Amino acid sequence: QVALVESGGGLVQAGGSLRLSCAASGRAYSVYRMGWFRQPPGKEREFVATMLSSVGSTRIADSVKGRFTISRDNAKNTVYLQMTSLKPEDTAVYYCAADIPPYGEYDRGYDYWGQGTQVTVSS
Numbered sequence: 001q002v003a004l005v006e007s008g009g010g011l012v013q014a015g016g017s018l019r020l021s022c023a024a025s026g027r028a029y030s031v032y033r034m035g036w037f038r039q040p041p042g043k044e045r046e047f048v049a050t051m052l053s054s055v056g057s058t059r060i061a062d063s064v065k066g067r068f069t070i071s072r073d074n075a076k077n078t079v080y081l082q083m084t085s086l087k088p089e090d091t092a093v094y095y096c097a098a099d100i101p102p103y104g105e106y107d108r109g110y111d112y113w114g115q116g117t118q119v120t121v122s123s
Helices: none
Strands: 004-007 010-013 018-024 033-039 046-051 058-060 068-073 078-083 092-099 117-122
Touching: 004 092, 018 033, 018 092, 018 117, 033 068, 033 078, 046 068, 046 078, 058 068
Parallel strands: 010 117
Antiparallel strands: 004 018, 018 078, 033 046, 033 092, 046 058, 068 078, 092 117
16 A cells, blocks of 8 residues: 655746645655646546656656646655646646556556655646
């Protein structure tokens, strides 16, 4: 069992920045694929970013590419989502997710989910 706890959400003006954090339990954290998803108001949950243990194994959704960066600190069992140049359409509940081997598709099939953290971007 893996527990995920997100933090760092809040209210920010358009053009601002936020950094989300997700702390994971589990001794095998370094092999987890870690992902971020979001669910805007009234919409379905969508993929944002994912990362395996190596820096080269990242994928970012086109809608946030160039503005959001995913990173992880395996020593702290933590994955981050740095969000810059935020737009009102980035307003959503952001979820952290963990995928354990064997991995599913990078944008679905994650095994564990956090409780979510609200990000609100005002215009």
